[in-house]
Amino acid sequence: MSQIDTKEKILDVAEELFAKTGYRGTSMRAITSQAEVNLAAVNYHFGAKQGLITAVIERRLLPLNKLREQGLSAAKEKAAKEGKKPDVPAVLLAFIEPTLLLPDSAPGARNFITLIGRALADTDKTARNIFILNMKPIIRIFYTCLVEALPDIPKDVVYWRLNFVIGSLSHTMRAIDRCPVPMDEAVAHDARSLVKLLMPFVTAGMEAPL
Amino acid sequence: MSQIDTKEKILDVAEELFAKTGYRGTSMRAITSQAEVNLAAVNYHFGAKQGLITAVIERRLLPLNKLREQGLSAAKEKAAKEGKKPDVPAVLLAFIEPTLLLPDSAPGARNFITLIGRALADTDKTARNIFILNMKPIIRIFYTCLVEALPDIPKDVVYWRLNFVIGSLSHTMRAIDRCPVPMDEAVAHDARSLVKLLMPFVTAGMEAPL
DNA sequence: CTGTAGTTCAAACGTTCGTTTAAAATACTT
C-alpha cells in the first residue's frame, strides 16, 4: 500500500468518525482499525491526533473558502458592470451555496459538512481553533461586503446579523444527514432545496428594518 | 456539610465545567476537586456521570420551558381578546426572550446558556438526547403557533425556518460569553440588547416571501 | 447514650486513551 493510499484512507475515515462522534469521542484505535492501517500510522503521517484533525479540516475547508471567494468576486464583477456593489442576496449566496452544495461535490464531503457544522459549537478547542483560524479572514471579507450592501444598518448590527446567518447555516449543515430537531413529519431536504429555503430567510433577516 | 450543599455544589461546578469543556472533556475528578467534594460523591448522589449531566440540564431547562410556555399562553390570550391568533414576533419573543434573559435570572445560569447552546451541536449523544427529549414537546407547540401565524407559508417551510431560528438562537447563546467569530472590533452584547438584535432578524426571516 | 440510616472518605479496580519504540517489511535509487 502506497503512502498516499494510507494517508487518504486515514483522512477519509477520520473525517467520518470525527463528524459522527467528535474529536474527543473518536479514538485513534477506532480510526486506524476502520481504515485498516496500523495504530502508529496516524502519528507517523500526521505527528499526532491534533495534526490529523487539522489535515481533515483543511483538506476541504481551504478549497471551500476559495470557492466562496471566487463566488463573491464574480458577484462583485457583475455588480460593477452596472456601477454598483453586490446586493445582500448575492453576497449571502456566494457564502451559502458552495457550503451546502459541498456534499454533492465529493463522496466523503457529506461527512465533512456535519463536522464543520459542529466545529463552531465544539467544546474542544482543538477543532474550533483550527476552524476559526481558517474562517476569520473570509468572514471579514463577507462582512465588509455586507456593510457596503446595507448602508442604512449600523456596522455592529450587521456583524450580529452575519453571526445569526452563520448560526442558521451551521445548524442546517448539521441537519443535512439528520433532522435537526426531530418532528413527526417527514421533511425532505436535498442540498439544493435547502439553499432555496435558507436564502429568503437570511436575506430578509439581513435587510430587516431596525 | 449537608447533602443538599454537596449536591448543589456539584451541580454548579458541573454546569460550569460542562459548559466550558463539554461532557466528554470534563472529568469527574475535575468536577469533584473544584467542588471540594470526594470523587465518589457524584456516583453516590447521581448514580453516574450521565445522571449528573441529566440533572444539570433539567434543573434549569424545565423551568425555562415553563417560562416559554407561559409567555406563549399570555400572547395567545392577548391575541384572543381581539379574536386573533398571536403574530410571528409575539410567538418568537415568547421563545427567545426567556432564553437570552436566563443568565440574568440566576448567577450560575450564565454557564447554563452556553451549555444548552452547545447541546444541539454536541457530538456526544448523552447530552444531546437529554436536551432533545426535553425540547421536542415545546418546539412542537411553537411550531403549531407559527404555522397558524403564517397561513401563506407551507408547513414544511415553516418547519425549516423555525430550525433556522433555533440555529441563530443557539449560536447566539454560545456567544454570550465570547465572540462567536472573533472580529477586530469590540462588540458589546448584553442579554437584553441581544434580544433586540435577534428579534427583527428572525421575524423578518420567518415572514419572508417565498 | 445507643443504634441506625445517611453521607463522606481514601484507595484501588479494570479499561481505554495517545504516544513511543525498535525491529521488520517495503519502496526507491544507483
Add this chain to the structure above:
DNA sequence: AAGTATTTTAAACGAACGTTTGAACTACAG
C-alpha cells in the same frame, strides 16, 4: 542486485478515565 530511505508492524508505555469498595464519619431518633 545492493544499499539506502521510507513505511508498516507488534508491543509496550505511562497517564487519565468512570466506577466500585468497605471502612470511617456524621446526624438524628429512640
